[in-house]
Amino acid sequence: MVDVSAQVRPGGRSAKVRAAVHRAVGELLAEEPSETLTIPAVASRAGVHATTVYRRWGSAAQLLNDVATSRFSGDVVVPDSGSLGGDLERWMEDVATDLTDPDTLALMRATIGSGPEGGCACTADRHEQLSAILERERSRGGEAPDVESAVDSLLGPLYYRAIFSARPASPDWARRLVDSFLAAS
């Protein structure tokens, strides 16, 4: 995470604009999740000129990706419970809980719709965290599955449920995914 306070000094207008624009994106998505986000609407809500937003972010898609990158980075802590099962369970509970927040889902849905092909700013950090959890188990001397199969078996069902299905991705169910995954590995 960038230390925003370090940028805010006399003339730290840039950081203030960024904060206002990011906040405006969140507010608009929360109010009208199925409406299309436009730069003029964001600028008007943030109280800045649309040209400022265009100059800095280029397009609504790039702005959404910037917001998603900063929202979905460093928000979930990688646990260290002493065991792979414990770490994965705690982490999956946290990610599942994050995905029950309607504002989180609205941002994720909007980012997928407007994001570049082949990847999404909303899960890049999740892959790194999962990698770190598996690596820690190896450094304990244990065996750990590869990250691809963990992504398939854990993040796959979790995000599918959050995005495509009306059934909630509960922390309990997420813990059961971990149990099945470790039993099968």
Add this chain to the structure above:
Amino acid sequence: MVDVSAQVRPGGRSAKVRAAVHRAVGELLAEEPSETLTIPAVASRAGVHATTVYRRWGSAAQLLNDVATSRFSGDVVVPDSGSLGGDLERWMEDVATDLTDPDTLALMRATIGSGPEGGCACTADRHEQLSAILERERSRGGEAPDVESAVDSLLGPLYYRAIFSARPASPDWARRLVDSFLAAS
């Protein structure tokens, strides 16, 4: 599925407009997948008045859902190979192949971004097909897992990879998901 042919008769302008508008949506998404789809742009491409599109579909989000519903319904055939494993493997290969099409992905990404919360027109038919495959195995006298666990273990990783990851969801890999799922069930 609505029998569109029944609507096409002298004066079947309604069906023609629908076809032109659906085609325009597909073209625009293929050309500019990360641009926001607007009703004026669709109307202009389809050669109809924007008011016609607004009157019939209401919003870009509802139009996208209509296109996705008709695109993702009845496009994949439920196989009958004689065994649950064979049926699931063939069906998963077909769904995975469908997801390698950039136009399919563009429509799916756009629909998620603008769709109503809690569900997506792009997977409703997939759940029904999976249910039919499992039900057929039961009618053969076999045991079949419940549809929820099949959605978690099969559609979860498949759609996650298609939407969130840059790695391709190959038919081979999709077949291996079926093997692991049946081994664990």
